[in-house]
Amino acid sequence: QVQLEDSGGGLVQAGGSLRLSCAASGRTSSIYALGWFRQGPGKEHEFVATIRWSTGSTLYPDSVRGRFTISRDSAENTAYLQMNSLKPEDTAVYSCAALTSSTRSVYLRSSYDYWGQGTQVSVSS
Numbered sequence: 001q002v003q004l005e006d007s008g009g010g011l012v013q014a015g016g017s018l019r020l021s022c023a024a025s026g027r028t029s030s031i032y033a034l035g036w037f038r039q040g041p042g043k044e045h046e047f048v049a050t051i052r053w054s055t056g057s058t059l060y061p062d063s064v065r066g067r068f069t070i071s072r073d074s075a076e077n078t079a080y081l082q083m084n085s086l087k088p089e090d091t092a093v094y095s096c097a098a099l100t101s102s103t104r105s106v107y108l109r110s111s112y113d114y115w116g117q118g119t120q121v122s123v124s125s
Helices: none
Strands: 002-007 010-013 018-026 033-039 045-052 068-073 078-083 092-099 119-124
Touching: 002 092, 018 033, 018 092, 018 119, 033 068, 033 078, 045 068, 045 078, 045 092, 078 092
Parallel strands: 010 119
Antiparallel strands: 002 018, 018 078, 033 045, 033 092, 068 078, 092 119
């Protein structure tokens, strides 16, 4: 089992920045990748970023590429999502998730095995 605790959300003005954290505990050796997903009001869940735990390689959708950066501190078993140039459309509940299999797609929410509780990010215009 892997436990995830995400934090760092808040209210920020458009153009501002926030950094989210995702602290992993438990059987962290089983983590293949850590990802972030979000769900805005009235919207579907959206893939935001993922990082392969062993290599640090990252992937982003076009909607956040160049503005968001995912990183990890392997020693602390923590992943971070640095969000810059935030827009009102980034308003959502952001949740981190752990994927334990290399054979599943990192882009699909259904691929992930463990989830944090979510943290609210609100961007005002």
